[in-house]
Amino acid sequence: MDTDLNDEKMLPEAIITKLQDTAKEWAQIQLIYESALKQVNTKIEILNNEFTMVHKYNPIEHVTSRIKSPESIVKKLKHNDKDVTMDNIVMCLNDVAGIRIVCSFTSDIYKIADMLAKQGDITVLKIKDYIANPKPNGYKSYHMIVSVPVYLSGGAVDAKVEIQIRTIAMDFWASLEHKIYYKYEGNAPGNISRELKECADLAAFLDAKMLAINEEINGVSEEQTEIVYTSEEAAEEQTEEKIKEEEPDDMASRLKKFFSINQRKRRSV
Numbered sequence: 001m002d003t004d005l006n007d008e009k010m011l012p013e014a015i016i017t018k019l020q021d022t023a024k025e026w027a028q029i030q031l032i033y034e035s036a037l038k039q040v041n042t043k044i045e046i047l048n049n050e051f052t053m054v055h056k057y058n059p060i061e062h063v064t065s066r067i068k069s070p071e072s073i074v075k076k077l078k079h080n081d082k083d084v085t086m087d088n089i090v091m092c093l094n095d096v097a098g099i100r101i102v103c104s105f106t107s108d109i110y111k112i113a114d115m116l117a118k119q120g121d122i123t124v125l126k127i128k129d130y131i132a133n134p135k136p137n138g139y140k141s142y143h144m145i146v147s148v149p150v151y152l153s154g155g156a157v158d159a160k161v162e163i164q165i166r167t168i169a170m171d172f173w174a175s176l177e178h179k180i181y182y183k184y185e186g187n188a189p190g191n192i193s194r195e196l197k198e199c200a201d202l203a204a205f206l207d208a209k210m211l212a213i214n215e216e217i218n219g220v221s222e223e224q225t226e227i228v229y230t231s232e233e234a235a236e237e238q239t240e241e242k243i244k245e246e247e248p249d250d251m252a253s254r255l256k257k258f259f260s261i262n263q264r265k266r267r268s269v
């Protein structure tokens with residue numbers, strides 16, 4: 001991966017040593033990014049479980065993660081006129097480690113982004129809101145570049161992770177567009193680009209319609225709850241129901257009382 005390897009005057013042994021060093025360095029970098037992915041994936045899983053418990057619905061349809069392939073890394077660095085070195089991989093690329101979260105509704109995207117950004121050990125480095133500002137081709141998605149500490153025996157290393165959050169419809173469109181983009185190497189015929197843009201508009205319409213239906217259903221079920229609960233007994237049940245539907249923030253502050261082990265330990269000393 002290093003440009004020195006192109007030096008024709010290099011002896012074969014020196015080339016082998018250089019390759020071994022490069023392979024070792026790449027394995028270490030990969031370990032950091034894989035660990036960062038594990039941490040962020042766990043955070044997402046916990047938030048999803050909590051959200052499901054509190055709101056009785058699952059905001060995340062599915063999550064995928066990947067380490068960018070060496071071929072894509074080299075291609076992107078070259079595209080950005082950068083030498084292919086380990087330093088440039090870590091410093092110039094934001095998406096060596098990437099996570100994609102696919103949600104049911106657009107409103108879920110912002111909720112999840114907010115919940116992640118609030119976490120103490122996540123630093124948001126950059127946000128690209130392609131939902132509020134879609135790309136001219138119709139691409140929509142919410143991108144966050146975050147940094148998370150990876151704890152090694154010798155200390156913490158901060159690693160960047162790109163988190164893409166989008167709806168099922170946005171994901172469907174983006175996956176297909178990505179394949180077409182690569183097929184035509186970025187130069188798709190005009191009619192294909194126009195049709196893809198039309199499809200992006202249809203996907204956006206579908207998202208808006210689905211969100212409206214969901215909000216209508218939720219509105220109706222709330223109204224029904226109000227009509228059903230009239231007697232004292234039912235009102236009590238309603239209060240219980242309210243407790244179950246508390247905001248995640250309330251749940252966290254209530255649970256902190258039970259889980260403040262360190263505080264209790266300090267008090268008892």
Ligand code: 0O2
Binds near residue numbers: 093094128135173
């Ligand atoms: P791949 O093969 O998916 O990894 P940055 O340094 O982050 O500011 P970058 O990486 O150009 O610069 O940022 P951007 O625009 O946020 O794009 C990052 C990724 O978003 C891309 O990675 C794609 O995965 C996705 N993406 C961005 N624009 C489009 C688009 O128009 N269509 C589709 N389908 N995906 C898009 P890569 O490395 O380009 O590709």
